[in-house]
Amino acid sequence: MQFQVSDELIERIEFLIENQKDEELLDLLEEIHHADIAEIITELELEQATYLVKLLDSQKTAEALMELDIGVRERILETLSSKEIAEELEEMDTDDAADIISELSLERQQTVIAEIQDEQHAGDIVELLRYDENSAGGLMAKELVKVNENWSVTGCMTEMRAQAENVTRVHSIYVVDNKDKLKGRLSLKDLLTASSKANISDIYIPTVDYVNVHTEGEEVARVMQKYDLEAIPVVDEMGRLVGRVTIDDIVDFIREEAERDYQMAAGISEGVEADASIWKLTRARLPWLILALFGGFVSVTVLGTFDAAMQEHAALFFFVPLIAAMAGNVGVQSSAIVLQGLANQSLRGSLLQRLIKEVLLSLLNGVVLATLLLVGGILLLGFDFLFGLTIGISLISVIIIASLIGTFVPIILDKFGIDPAMATGPFITTSNDIFGIIIFFSIAKSILEF
Amino acid sequence: MQFQVSDELIERIEFLIENQKDEELLDLLEEIHHADIAEIITELELEQATYLVKLLDSQKTAEALMELDIGVRERILETLSSKEIAEELEEMDTDDAADIISELSLERQQTVIAEIQDEQHAGDIVELLRYDENSAGGLMAKELVKVNENWSVTGCMTEMRAQAENVTRVHSIYVVDNKDKLKGRLSLKDLLTASSKANISDIYIPTVDYVNVHTEGEEVARVMQKYDLEAIPVVDEMGRLVGRVTIDDIVDFIREEAERDYQMAAGISEGVEADASIWKLTRARLPWLILALFGGFVSVTVLGTFDAAMQEHAALFFFVPLIAAMAGNVGVQSSAIVLQGLANQSLRGSLLQRLIKEVLLSLLNGVVLATLLLVGGILLLGFDFLFGLTIGISLISVIIIASLIGTFVPIILDKFGIDPAMATGPFITTSNDIFGIIIFFSIAKSILEF
Numbered sequence: 088m089q090f091q092v093s094d095e096l097i098e099r100i101e102f103l104i105e106n107q108k109d110e111e112l113l114d115l116l117e118e119i120h121h122a123d124i125a126e127i128i129t130e131l132e133l134e135q136a137t138y139l140v141k142l143l144d145s146q147k148t149a150e151a152l153m154e155l156d157i158g159v160r161e162r163i164l165e166t167l168s169s170k171e172i173a174e175e176l177e178e179m180d181t182d183d184a185a186d187i188i189s190e191l192s193l194e195r196q197q198t199v200i201a202e203i204q205d206e207q208h209a210g211d212i213v214e215l216l217r218y219d220e221n222s223a224g225g226l227m228a229k230e231l232v233k234v235n236e237n238w239s240v241t242g243c244m245t246e247m248r249a250q251a252e253n254v255t256r257v258h259s260i261y262v263v264d265n266k267d268k269l270k271g272r273l274s275l276k277d278l279l280t281a282s283s284k285a286n287i288s289d290i291y292i293p294t295v296d297y298v299n300v301h302t303e304g305e306e307v308a309r310v311m312q313k314y315d316l317e318a319i320p321v322v323d324e325m326g327r328l329v330g331r332v333t334i335d336d337i338v339d340f341i342r343e344e345a346e347r348d349y350q351m352a353a354g355i356s357e358g359v360e361a362d363a364s365i366w367k368l369t370r371a372r373l374p375w376l377i378l379a380l381f382g383g384f385v386s387v388t389v390l391g392t393f394d395a396a397m398q399e400h401a402a403l404f405f406f407v408p409l410i411a412a413m414a415g416n417v418g419v420q421s422s423a424i425v426l427q428g429l430a431n432q433s434l435r436g437s438l439l440q441r442l443i444k445e446v447l448l449s450l451l452n453g454v455v456l457a458t459l460l461l462v463g464g465i466l467l468l469g470f471d472f473l474f475g476l477t478i479g480i481s482l483i484s485v486i487i488i489a490s491l492i493g494t495f496v497p498i499i500l501d502k503f504g505i506d507p508a509m510a511t512g513p514f515i516t517t518s519n520d521i522f523g524i525i526i527f528f529s530i531a532k533s534i535l536e537f
Numbered sequence: 538m539q540f541q542v543s544d545e546l547i548e549r550i551e552f553l554i555e556n557q558k559d560e561e562l563l564d565l566l567e568e569i570h571h572a573d574i575a576e577i578i579t580e581l582e583l584e585q586a587t588y589l590v591k592l593l594d595s596q597k598t599a600e601a602l603m604e605l606d607i608g609v610r611e612r613i614l615e616t617l618s619s620k621e622i623a624e625e626l627e628e629m630d631t632d633d634a635a636d637i638i639s640e641l642s643l644e645r646q647q648t649v650i651a652e653i654q655d656e657q658h659a660g661d662i663v664e665l666l667r668y669d670e671n672s673a674g675g676l677m678a679k680e681l682v683k684v685n686e687n688w689s690v691t692g693c694m695t696e697m698r699a700q701a702e703n704v705t706r707v708h709s710i711y712v713v714d715n716k717d718k719l720k721g722r723l724s725l726k727d728l729l730t731a732s733s734k735a736n737i738s739d740i741y742i743p744t745v746d747y748v749n750v751h752t753e754g755e756e757v758a759r760v761m762q763k764y765d766l767e768a769i770p771v772v773d774e775m776g777r778l779v780g781r782v783t784i785d786d787i788v789d790f791i792r793e794e795a796e797r798d799y800q801m802a803a804g805i806s807e808g809v810e811a812d813a814s815i816w817k818l819t820r821a822r823l824p825w826l827i828l829a830l831f832g833g834f835v836s837v838t839v840l841g842t843f844d845a846a847m848q849e850h851a852a853l854f855f856f857v858p859l860i861a862a863m864a865g866n867v868g869v870q871s872s873a874i875v876l877q878g879l880a881n882q883s884l885r886g887s888l889l890q891r892l893i894k895e896v897l898l899s900l901l902n903g904v905v906l907a908t909l910l911l912v913g914g915i916l917l918l919g920f921d922f923l924f925g926l927t928i929g930i931s932l933i934s935v936i937i938i939a940s941l942i943g944t945f946v947p948i949i950l951d952k953f954g955i956d957p958a959m960a961t962g963p964f965i966t967t968s969n970d971i972f973g974i975i976i977f978f979s980i981a982k983s984i985l986e987f
Contacts, residue, residue, distance in 0.1 A: 122764050312788055338761075345791070349873060361875060365898045365901065369902055372902060376867065377909065380909060383863065387858075391855050404854040406833075412836075413829060420826075448819060460830060520862055
């Protein structure tokens with residue numbers, strides 16, 4: 088198919104909306120996938136977008152709304168009445184409906200939920216709202232196909248067909264007991280080939296991967312990826328089957344987590360898009376910049392205490408940005424590798440082994456870099472022996488210390504249950520700048536004696 | 538199930554291997570998932586791991602081999618004969634087999650392929666090896682279920698059952714014409730409810746998303762995520778159906794891409810794990826550090842040209858790391874936001890609009906930060922008016938320039954078809970350090986007149 092939302096299509100739609108050609112609009116949009124409808128809505132002015140959302144049937148718009156960026160969706164939802172939003176939610180799977188409701192104000196949430204006609208659906212949504220959005224409970228949908236272990240194969244087929252009506256993709260049939268506790272799963276093949284007199288308890292597979300409602304999203308993603316699962320059942324504290332997480336939600340989750348980690352490493356403190364408002368971008372960017380400013384202020388003060396060196400060894404001050412940059416870069420490299428190791432659970436071996444390895448690694452890097460620097464310095468800047476010694480030893484020491492800070496700060500934070508991703512980017516570069524400068528001038532002072 | 542590979546289990550397995558209790562080992566491992574077998578293999582010594590791989594039947598080990606880290610897999614494959622590797626490959630899906638073969642030396646590849654008994658399977662693997670590993674061709678598997686549009690529903694059912702034997706998950710049934718060109722897809726429901734006399738051409742759905750063998754992996758992931766697909770067919774240059782990409786491979790791909798971007802932003806130039814050897818880690822880390830060193834050398838030279846300021850305005854030199862740090866942090870923030878916008882295809886509006894927005898944003902950030910700095914400077918360091926003015930104007934200018942560099946360098950690289958992720962992390966911090974220092978001292982020179 089390879090459909091592309093073209094400028095011509097957008098212009099045609101704008102024209103049809105302007106002239107209220109509803110019939111033609113419906114014809115034009117009938118064959119278009121809801122994800123592309125979402126792209127079209129994003130391109131339109133708010134008023135036109137709202138016109139389109141109200142015109143199309145709510146099954147189509149419900150799915151399109153889910154695909155929109157949160158900012159665009161917010162603006163469109165504001166133009167809809169609680170009843171209109173409720174109609175959209177009726178068409179959505181419970182997990183999507185809960186995600187959208189959670190974006191509304193608490194007051195609006197209540198009026199919208201009250202307008203949902205399907206009591207069961209409303210109850211499911213309210214249940215999902217209770218869970219943390221990054222837990223299995225927050226990621227799961229209530230829609231699934233389950234059968235009771237005591238049913239006969241014949242009864243099961245009828246019941247399954249009814250349940251499957253509400254489920255976009257069946258993936259797996261789960262087996263529960265009379266108390267709704269998850270017992271296992273059923274292969275469609277076994278069901279089709281089983282004698283119609285058999286009971287489900289005779290044919291089901293008693294091993295099934297599952298997660299708890301409180302399992303963290305990261306862990307759900309890890310389990311599903313490890314076992315190549317396309318859906319995983321979720322049980323509550325009593326082992327009762329309460330929902331399932333499907334792979335499409337996990338794909339979104341993995342991407343969002345990766346974006347969040349990437350942004351945090353870049354010193355951006357809340358998920359922002361390039362299209363966000365200046366105000367929102369400032370709020371995301373300023374906190375880490377203020378931290379960096381304080382760090383910079385500390386380095387000003389530290390340098391001030393070494394001003395005695397200025398008379399005889401002015402050149403030391405020229406090397407400050409070089410030393411600071413090396414400390415920052417080495418720290419960021421080390422922290423990035425450790426963070427990914429923590430995320431993958433691939434960090435093995437004792438802390439002591441890691442310490443020895445990190446020292447050896449940075450010693451090797453440091454010696455290579457110091458040699459390069461000295462060759463350059465002697466040829467181009469005419470270093471004398473003591474000055475060269477100072478710069479060389481400082482560079483190696485700074486690299487070792489910076490890589491130890493980069494490695495162990497995330498590990499320690501993780502041990503204390505703090506998100507180790509905090510200790511990357513601006514945090515590491517700022518603290519390593521300061522330590523780097525202190526180490527550099529301390530070594531210089533003892534060698535050059537000022 | 539929530540199975541965990543415990544230390545006790547490992548010890549038990551080690552004991553059984555030492556004492557060659559093959560029967561007990563097979564019993565113990567029979568119920569364990571191949572992904573967990575992979576975890577066990579990783580924990581064992583190489584000799585024990587090889588013993589296990591040779592003991593277990595190749596269907597189980599083939600799947601476990603796929604789950605191993607590349608380093609562990611390499612070491613195990615070295616201990617196996619070409620014939621033994623070929624036996625493993627016979628059990629794998631073509632895409633996995635091709636991935637593993639591509640890790641071998643060219644010479645070994647040939648001897649292994651020659652040992653594969655199933656000619657068809659060998660031919661499919663050889664075909665897949667032709668494609669770039671980051672293209673749809675490199676990601677796809679040959680295993681799929683396809684039917685000819687001219688077949689009858691009855692004939693189709695028999696044929697489908699035979700094909701489905703080789704396919705782990707059917708997902709979709711694709712419809713092709715006599716020349717193997719992709720025509721559409723078939724819903725299992727329509728197939729089951731259709732009259733047995735009907736032809737496939739009467740009941741198939743003629744719209745189907747597909748990609749070309751040369752479509753980039755990033756684009757395949759985007760399409761599958763946008764349309765919530767669990768499999769997508771791949772066609773060759775002539776529109777013939779040649780394979781399909783499944784969501785589990787895309788999940789791995791997305792994660793690997795995210796890790797690669799993250800590492801690149803941290804100045805690590807090839808995918809390395811925390812467990813890699815010191816030599817490999819050095820090779821990944823040293824290139825960017827050498828670049829940063831050269832950058833540092835430039836900044837030394839730049840500062841040297843302003844040494845006339847040292848006599849009267851020594852304090853300027855104390856502010857160098859602060860200015861450099863702010864330039865680096867702002868640049869990294871801007872580049873991270875633009876890079877994600879480029880990756881999401883969510884960058885909208887003209888370059889001029891973006892320029893104006895970026896200037897306004899950094900002006901706002903700059904004024905806030907300069908105010909904080911001045912208040913601190915006046916209270917703690919006793920700035921005089923001209924010095925304060927210098928620092929304030931410099932900070933604001935540096936932030937504006939740094940954010941413009943961070944924003945537009947990736948956009949320009951992208952326009953020229955160069956991976957914009959190159960222009961982040963060390964590259965941006967290093968160049969912004971230098972520009973920051975030049976701007977700072979130029980402004981200082983014109984205000985303080987030295």
